[in-house]
Amino acid sequence: MGVDGETKKGRPFLYIVLLAVAGIIFGNLLGSWIFFIGTICSVAILVVAVGSLPPKNLHIEVERGSRHEAREVHVEGELRLKIKIKNKGDEIRFLEVHDVLPPRIEVSEGTNHHICTIKANDVFEFDYKIKCPVTGNFEVGPIKLRYRDGLCLFSRVLEPRKKIDLQVLPKTEDMEKVSIAPSYTKHWLGDTKSKNIGFGSEFFALREYHPGDGLKDINWKATARYLDPKTNAYEGEKSGDVILVVDGYQEGMIGTMEHNTMKASIDATASLASVLLSSRHRVGLIVSGSYLNWLYPSTGKNHYHRIIANLTKFEEGGGWGMEGVKWILEDLFPRKSMIIFISPLTVSKFSETMIDLCMREYDVMVISPDPLKIEMDLTDNYEGLAEKLHHAERQHLLDKLWTHGAIVVDWDPREPLEPTLEEVLRYKRR
């Protein structure tokens, strides 16, 4: 790999030249030998400095860890980055290596900035860990290389190289105990009891024996009692369609860049997608942020990755009205799907849409990260009265949604979602 860049003179070089010139001028003006000595000394430094010029044969190769290294990391997870520099030219006394990081990525162990000495045909390696508090697609690098001499008189910037794309994925929560079941199931197999006879494991009813029924399905006790062959019929376990709708309105976002309602909503959506897909439901996604982003319901691991990728590139916004969301739900997505809204309920038009969809006999669930809890985490100076008012207003809205038939989960984002969700679902089943 070739090396570009020109040798640049540093500011000290200019100062030394200035000292030399000043010595001559003041020496002449004041008629003093001492200033000329200053000039001689400055010139001597410049003469010696020629020896610290960058080597003519600069040939460096840079490698970034292994090629198969994962470029994906979860929010607040750590990723180790390795950098290997091979010197295929003459010895380099002082080589500065700086792996440039985007603003939101932090170094969690070690450093991304080194100065090293590499002998001819030698290798310098270092590694460090990074972590990122927000989701998104980032570009790590390029690796900037700069030769510098000890006297700071010369430097040569080498061609920057080796950028990598880093995907910071939302944090997912393991929610094994949660079982979200849509009221309407479709004809394909799943884990949700469909209240109809079909393939399953739960006993549903007895029926007449039909030729072709398996021996293990024959109910021998009933057969003996009725003196007629009877077969067990099972409750069919099927799956349904679940649409996750994320509220990405910037005007309703509460908190800082690192800790806000939007981040909580994204993390919750990723966790829900994971649990729903593992229950073999088809999962769709609508994100109403800076652009209206949607994924048609589907199943499988690939679809999970598609959902995560969509959540990762998500940008808050709000240019899109709720009409777009309603249009997608009503005209493009399958009918009788379960709709899970993930919203802090700070934007009134979002809440109105939810009520509207409840009234249209949609199966609606609302998971709402409480913005007040996030705000309380960030500041100690909040008005008690304002808190009470906000709480009352929020409670009124949640009650209104309950009244319209939605399942409402009032979630404290500082706590895991699973216990709260499980409690609400248990209450609903009663």
Next chain:
Amino acid sequence: MAILASVFSLHSHYWFLPILFGCFVILAYNLKSIFLLDIGILSSILSLFFVNHGLYPNLLNLSSVIGFFFLFVGIWFYVRNLIYISGIEDNLVSEIGEVDSLVSFKRAVSIDISGRLFIAAFLAIVASLVGMYSPLGIDVSPMVEILLMVAFSSGIFFIVYFIIRALSIESSI
């Protein structure tokens, strides 16, 4: 270092100037400001020359002035590197608090600076001695003195010009 320079300059009314500008250097080190450091060191060197400009030219004074000059310059380069390194260390996240490469850099750079400055000081002493014991040192008429001064200054200017030119050619290789 500045106090030492001031003690050396006690014969002058302005003996305090090196101490005054030395304070800039200490301030620069604490504030980690490279610009302030550059200004402080340059002012200290020029003030040292100014305060001692009436000094009699003999071997002791010559070596003292050269010694002070290179000590100031050595401190300048070393502190410059220290400030630069501290900027990197501020971003370092480590339980040990230091990185091998930076520790070895500090050691290597101090050896590099002292080595190069010793050679430069030697060259400067030789050049000054040659200047002192050459015809320039002989008493001549004021007219000839001015002419010699002009010739000497022009010579120095040419040397500086040639060095810069040589370095420019080097950089474009």
